[in-house]
Amino acid sequence: MVGSVEVFAGDLSINEKVEPLPEDFDPTAIIKDPLPPVVETNVSINGVTANGNEKKAKREIVLGRNVHTMCLEVTEPEADDEVTGEREAYMASVLARYRRSLLERTKHHLGYPYNLDFDYGALGQLQHFSINNLGDPFIESNYGVHSRQFEVGVLDWFAHLWELEKNEYWGYITNCGTEGNLHGILIGREVFPDGILYASRESHYSVFKAARMYRMECVKVNTLVSGEIDCDDFKTKILCHKDKPAIINVNIGTTVKGAVDDLDMVIKKLEEAGFTHDRFYIHCDGALFGLMMPFVKRAPKVTFKKPIGSVSVSGHKFVGCPMPCGVQITRLDHINALSRNVEYLASRDATIMGSRNGHAPIFLWYTLNRKGYRGFQKEVQKCLRNAHYLKDCLITAGIGAMLNELSSTVVFERPQDEEFVRKYQLACQGNIAHVVVMPNITIEKLDVFLSELVQMRSTWFQDGKHQPPCIASDVGEEHCFCALHK
Structure with a gap:
């Protein structure tokens, strides 16, 4: 089972007619909006910028090279409109598609340290309660709905x-x-x-x-x-x-x-x-x-x-x-x-x-x-083994990579394609990216990722005009496979 999304299985099955979503609604799609536009860095007063230059200095704002997200508009019901079957069906269809997108994004989740391998279906019975632990955990409050x-x-x-x-x-x-x-x-x-x-x-x-x-x-x-x-x-x-x-x-x-x-x-x-x-x-x-x-x-x-x-x-x-x-x-x-x-x-x-x-x-x-202590110990050992497997495979493929001894975070060359980065939700900094191997990251998932990365690299560097980035300053020369250090 992947994540907690299985809790919702069955909740979204409806017998009423579902109003179809707009044709362009696709929460699984990678949005290809352009990066934020070039903006002025200095305010111009009478034609002169803050630094004294007559021409306006410009720079690009690139927020992590991300793209803007899409918006699901909130539609207000009519003043005398009671909740209807059609409105409920529409919302259910939106949630059903959103659930499918979560399943898809969970399959390609590698760059952030979240363990998505859990099942809390047994706790669904508590979702109807407003449980608030305000105040000190060790001192009883007047508020009784707490944990x-x-x-x-x-x-x-x-x-x-x-x-x-x-x-x-x-x-x-x-x-x-x-x-x-x-x-x-x-x-x-x-x-x-x-x-x-x-x-x-x-x-x-x-x-x-x-x-x-x-x-x-x-x-x-x-x-x-x-x-x-x-x-x-x-x-x-x-x-x-x-x-x-x-x-x-x-x-x-x-x-x-x-x-x-x-x-x-x-x-x-x-x-x-x-x-x-x-x-x-x-x-x-x-x-x-x-x-x-x-x-x-x-x-x-x-x-x-x-x-x-x-x-x-x-x-x-x-x-x-x-x-x-x-x-x-x-x-x-x-x-x-x-x-x-x-x-x-x-x-x-x-x-x-x-x-x-x-x-x-x-x-x-x-x-x-x-799980208890023993359960966590087994999961830690699995994560460390899989992290070493990923690091070794990257190096075998000629990709610069580093893994600290006590870590399950594998650092490697930043992929050239931002769509690839977004697909696998990789966290990047400068010339490096990383995969955090968590309990939900299996060898099979790593093999799929490695296969696609190797295939993509063959296209990124095939014409010889582009070379793998140098990551020596980030991880050391011994872990860098750029033209200068390999």
Whole structure:
């Protein structure tokens, strides 16, 4: 079964006459709209631009080389129009086509770290309830339609995974991985109001968003070619600010290359620079690999037995959940710096959001009960094996590729054809793209992708006018197969 779309099977079967959709409605089609038009970068005042030139400077706005999406118009019913069979049938036909498009897009989903192999049909009975976990997960609110009992069960499971006792941790189910980072860094800022945030240049964009939102001084640390934080550069930069506490974001798997920062070495560099444990706060961004690392034997441990302050992980990534969500765990003694009592809720507020999705904890609880530690261990091993298979096949085909030792993210040359990129939903940056091998990515799917990629490359480079891109600066010369390095 692919994804949660099977839940809707049977719901869309209708006996009434269906009003046909417009002939040009095809949600599975790749839209060939042009890129955004050229726009002016400087406002012209009396014929002179802001930079003093008389001619208007121009540039192209290219938002990730994406195209504009299509729109399904909302049609208002007549004032005296009751819901009719024809209107219901029309909406059902739209949803049926949309479901087919989801099935198609799910088949070609390779570039983003979402596990689409799940089945939550048993939870369909709960969709009629507005489940809201507003307030503190550990304090009962006046609002009774909640799922705190499931939320705390999930939090206990993750606290045990990261070796923090029940009476020593606080946490909650977030709406996404970004919220986990925003919350972890906010705690660090509240514990150390004058602290400086340190993050590697390849950290997730939400880390730098947090710095802007909280008006924090942020120092970007260089990275190695693998994407891992450069600990020598980190030590140099913290020595420049010894008078202020350090708030550090440590990546348990970077977004693009899947690199894992060396947590032990980061702590060692802090201690060498004279930072005692009461003068730094470490947040571990484990969006994807935070749940995979504990099941890799040779991987370094992420544990609260080390002097870290918080860990966050996404629930819709490796776990597999139909809606974005995440888990944030921190030390209980830190949360008092952030929390405030709210009489309206008859609870305490220590989260980023007010209302919180009460369905997400139930989905996570359901999967954790079905799979458990052993189930996740098997899936991690499968993903790593398949990732090595993909990397080896790419190299055999003469395509530059890299795979970090503890990762299932395979980095390779960016395809030349944007339609191919959109078809497989590849995430790209500069000259590189990546495939994140998740539990739903089988060898068969990888073989289809590889076959098409190899075939397409034969057309891209057949005339000799174009050459494969150089990715040496991104992944190292040994992984680059351009004309200069192969």
